[in-house]
Amino acid sequence: xxxxxxxxxxxxxxxxxxxxxxxxxxxxxxxxxxxxxxxxxxxxxxxxxxxxxxxxxxxxxxxxxxxxxxxxxxxxxxxxxxxxxxxxxxxxxxxxxxxxxxxxxxxxxxxxxxxxxxxxxxxxxxxxxxxxxxxxxxxxxxxxxxxxxxxxxxxxxxxxxxxxxxxxxxxxxxxxxxxxxxxxxxxxxxxxxxxxxxxxxxxxxxxxxxxxxxxxxxxxxxxxxxxxxxxxxxxxxxxxxxxxxxxxxxxxxxxxxxxxxxxxxxxxxxxxxxxxxxxxxxxxxxxxxxxxxxxxxxxxxxxxxxxxxxxxxxxxxxxxxxxxxxxxxxxxxxxxxxxxxxxxxxxxxxxxxxxxxxxxxxxxxx
Numbered sequence: 001x002x003x004x005x006x007x008x009x010x011x012x013x014x015x016x017x018x019x020x021x022x023x024x025x026x027x028x029x030x031x032x033x034x035x036x037x038x039x040x041x042x043x044x045x046x047x048x049x050x051x052x053x054x055x056x057x058x059x060x061x062x063x064x065x066x067x068x069x070x071x072x073x074x075x076x077x078x079x080x081x082x083x084x085x086x087x088x089x090x091x092x093x094x095x096x097x098x099x100x101x102x103x104x105x106x107x108x109x110x111x112x113x114x115x116x117x118x119x120x121x122x123x124x125x126x127x128x129x130x131x132x133x134x135x136x137x138x139x140x141x142x143x144x145x146x147x148x149x150x151x152x153x154x155x156x157x158x159x160x161x162x163x164x165x166x167x168x169x170x171x172x173x174x175x176x177x178x179x180x181x182x183x184x185x186x187x188x189x190x191x192x193x194x195x196x197x198x199x200x201x202x203x204x205x206x207x208x209x210x211x212x213x214x215x216x217x218x219x220x221x222x223x224x225x226x227x228x229x230x231x232x233x234x235x236x237x238x239x240x241x242x243x244x245x246x247x248x249x250x251x252x253x254x255x256x257x258x259x260x261x262x263x264x265x266x267x268x269x270x271x272x273x274x275x276x277x278x279x280x281x282x283x284x285x286x287x288x289x290x291x292x293x294x295x296x297x298x299x300x301x302x303x304x305x306x307x308x309x310x311x312x313x314x315x316x317x318x319x320x321x322x323x324x325x326x327x328x329x330x331x332x333x334x335x336x337x338x339x340x341x342x343x344x345x346x347x348x349x350x351x352x353x354x355x356x357x358x359x360x361x362x363x364x365x366x
Contacts, residue, residue, distance in 0.1 A: 014113070014135050021129045036331040042358055044349040045333040047175070047202075047310050049231035051280040051352070053266060057232070060269035066261055073256035078264050081271040082239055086211050086224075092241050094250060095259045095267075099201060099223045099238035104130045106167065106197060106221060106240075109250055111136040116165040118157055120149055122176060122341045124199065127169040139165060142341060147177040147304070151185055158192040168192065171199040173206050176337065176347045178306025180206055190217050195246075197221045204229035204281050205288070206307035214241045221246065228309060229281055230270040237263040284309050288350045294360055295348075301363075310349045320344040326366040332359055 008016070031038040075095035083090040096102040103126050111117060113135035119127050120141050128138050141153050149170070158165055168189060172181035181198075189196050190213075200222055203209045211222045222241045227233040237259060242250065259267075270277060292311055295303040300323075303313040315323055324336040324346060335347040348359070 012135075014132060018132050021125060030333065034328060034331060040331050042332045042351060042355045044351050044355065044359065045335045045347075046233070047228060047308070047347075047349045048233050049228060049280065049284070049309070050350070050355060051231060051283070053231040054270055054273040054276045056269045056273045056276075057266045060265045061262055064261060064265045069261070070257050071259060071261045071264055075259045075264060078237075078259065078267055079239075081268055085271050085274070086209075086241065088211055088215070088241050091244065092214060092247065093239055094242060094247060094254065095237065095239045095264075096254075097238070097258045097260075097263070098227065098236040099199065099225045099240070100126055100236075101258060102223055102238060102240045103127065103169075103197070103199075104133070105250055105254060106195070107131055107134045107136060108253055109246070110166045110195060114163070116163065118154060118165045118168040118194075120154070120168075120170060122147075122337075122339070123169070124171050124175045124201075131167075143174075147174060147179040149181065149185060149189075151188060154189065155192065158194055165194055167195045167197060169197045169199065171201065173202045173306065173308040175202070175308065176310070176335070176342070176345075177304050177312045178202070178308035178310060179304075180208070180307045183210075186210060186213075190220055192219075195219050195221060197223065199223045201225045202228055202308035205285055205309050211241050214243060218243045218245065226267050226270060230267070230277055231280075232263070232266050232270065235263040235266050237267045283352075284350050287353060287356060291348070291350060291356050291359075294356070298363055310347050312345060312347045315344045315346055320346055323366060327359070327362050330362050332362050 028038065031041060078095050079090040079093045082093050107130045111131065111134050114137060116137045116139050117131045118141055119138050120143055122143065131138050139157055141150055141157055144150055170181060173179060196219055198210060198220065200209055214220050214222055223238065225238040288306060288309065292303050295301050295311060295313055300316055300318045301313045302316060303311050321336055321338065324334055327334055337345040
């Protein structure tokens with residue numbers, strides 16, 4: 001046995017066999033790869049906010065004097081501001097380094113090796129990633145053709161066997177299609193003997209948050225983020241709304257300085273500049289509707305209605321990968337899917353009107 005093999009055997013088996021998460025390629029790398037200046041690239045592949053942060057965020061970051069000091073481990077000021085924004089008492093809120101950190105913490109809190117988690121693909125990939133990272137077992141309950149949840153199968157899955165699932169992850173609006181969960185469906189799922197995690201990363205583009213449901217349901221967690229509506233994807237700030245009994249345990253395992261000084265300052269500035277950001281949300285929603293109807297005019301695209309800041313389309317009669325590549329050659333980046341559940345699909349983030357015009361022109365000539 002070689003020395004390398006000897007040391008490799010020290011790696012946890014579930015990680016050795018685990019598939020890596022595939023993130024979007026960094027912007028500067030894409031710019032060099034395509035040979036196109038970064039300022040000429042139209043980036044519609046990662047559901048980012050094309051308008052960026054509020055101007056007050058840049059001022060707050062420039063004015064911050066305590067970058068050399070560890071941040072508040074409890075994110076007290078941020079949680080209080082989030083309380084005012086959501087209408088939920090701060091004692092129910094935990095801030096995180098993006099909602100992704102909170103997904104990982106939730107799985108760590110409840111899942112021991114071999115415990116099951118229900119996932120509803122196609123959906124956000126981090127639920128599977130964090131479950132497998134922590135030694136859990138993923139049970140996929142695939143969505144229906146219209147991307148609605150298969151409630152009956154979820155209920156059956158959650159109540160069978162000697163070791164029933166502990167967590168159910170749901171995204172609403174769902175990524176990658178933008179569909180929204182109905183109240184009646186969530187109410188039924190909350191009757192199950194497990195923790196329901198409702199990821200509302202895109203809720204500002206749809207309305208109808210269920211954050212206040214947490215106050216009366218001991219098995220519901222709602223996750224939110226600043227990445228989309230506030231344009232802070234690069235600073236990684238999110239938060240969760242939890243029942244008190246879960247918070248008391250979650251605080252035991254949360255890293256004490258998880259939200260850095262810059263992220264906290266930017267989030268606070270965003271919450272103090274809601275009117276500006278809401279105007280940008282309105283622009284994105286209006287542009288989403290125009291983009292949806294424009295995409296329907298192409299005979300090779302079948303777009304799905306969306307309540308998020310992106311539109312998923314099935315590509316018909318031509319190669320979806322080729323379409324993505326043709327647009328990339330013109331400096332327009334979109335997301336391409338070719339999985340068992342999403343064969344020949346592309347997802348287009350909603351950009352500014354000028355970006356939409358460039359996209360439509362490129363589609364006309366592609």
